[in-house]
Amino acid sequence: MTARLSGAAGLGLLGLVLASGAALAQGAPMLGAPQEWGMGLQASGGPIKDxxxxxxxxxxxxxxxxxxxxxxxxxxxxxxxxxxAHPTPSRTSHNTVLEIAWTVVPVLILVVIAIPSFRLIYYQDRAVDADMTINVQGRQWYWHYAYPDHGAFTFDSYPVQTAELQAGQIRNLSVDNPLVIPVGASIRILTTGQDVIHSFFVPSLGVQKYTIPGRTLETWIRADRPGVYYGQCNQICGVNHWFMPIEVRAVPREEFEAWTAQARTRFAEGLPPGPPPSALAAQPAPLNVAEARR
Ligand SMILES: [Cu+2]
Incomplete structure (x- = not known):
């Protein structure tokens, strides 16, 4: 799909190379977060954002x-x-050739935009042969996640308070219990809202889906590189709207399996899963720790 779109875009590759950033060495954990003086889209963590x-x-x-x-x-x-230079103004009021041209050319431009646009909409719509499912529920004001394919454990996700931020964590983006996913897996995301409309939005993974009470919507994500991908509820959902950051940690599959096993056990004991084991080691330092902590 990416290839098809790049073909259509022509110059897309250049933009991607610029966007995905010199700082991101191949294979190193990447950071999907806003950056100081960022001008373009956030760096891409997977095929949808590509x-x-x-x-x-x-x-x-x-x-x-x-x-x-x-x-x-x-x-x-x-x-x-x-x-x-032209003292006598032209009195031309109609010109058939010109009028056809300025109608047809914009239509062609719109067609050139519409074809890849619709392709992208359907590509984002749902995963073909998803590897697993995660249920995302927006609540006033926190996220509630469930892993139906891994023992159906669930947990809540709240932001880390400013006073409790650790090195590498970002104010108003880092959370206590991140959403953990395996690298390279296509993950079906089913969203719903408990109370009002929220929105599950992670720019670097190219996902934004409303969470609507009484309805289930589907979308998908895939991270092709290990990393931390931040997002936020981007639907104004009430007084504590700011309290709904999203932190997605993409980890190698073995680590994901270990984390789900730990999460199941802890869930049975009434405890939250916490971050994956190597979370702190894999934590990429944001470019602007001082700024983020302010
Ligand atoms: Cu919300």
């Missing part, structure tokens, strides 16, 4: 081309038809 970045690049360059074209046209007209 596809979104490609499509974004395509639309960006179309906008650049149109803007330059209109600017040049304006300068040309202002210069060429100024009163001094």
């Amino acid at each position: 596809a979104i970045s490609s499509f974004n690049t395509l639309v960006f360059w179309i906008i650049v081309a149109i803007t330059i074209f209109v600017f040049i046209l304006l300068v040309y007209v202002v210069w060429k038809y100024r009163a001094e």
Whole structure:
């Protein structure tokens, strides 16, 4: 899918290389989080975000081309038809060729945008042959996660309080019990809301899905590299809306299995699962620890 979109985008690859950042060595845990002076989209942690970045690049360059074209046209007209050089104004009010052209060309541009756009929407819609399922429930004001394929344990996820932040943790983004996923697995995400509409939004994994009371919506995620991917509820859901950060930790499959085993045991004892074992070792330092802690 990425390849298809990149093909359509043409220049997408350049954008992706720039976006995914020089700081991210191949295989190193990556950090999906806002960065100081970040100008583009967040770095991509998986195929869905790759596809979104490609499509974004395509639309960006179309906008650049149109803007330059209109600017040049304006300068040309202002210069060429100024009163001094062109004292008798044209009285032309209709021009069939021109009118057809300025109708057809925008339609073609829209078609060029629409085809990859619809492709992307259907690509994001659901996982083909998902490896596992995670249930995500938005609640006022925390996240509730369930792993139906791994013993049906569940837990709540709250932000780490500012005073309790440890090195590498990010204020208003780090949580006590992160969502843990295995690297490279296609994960079906089923969302629902307990009370009001929330939204499960993790930019670096390319996912945003509403959690609506009484309804179950489906989407999917896949992280191709180990890392920490941050997000937030991005639906204004009440006074403590800010209290709903999302932290997704993508870990190697063995570590994921160990974590689920630990989580099941602890769930049976009424305890939260906590982070995966190597969480602190694998914690990539944000570029702006001082800033994040402020
Ligand atoms: Cu919310």
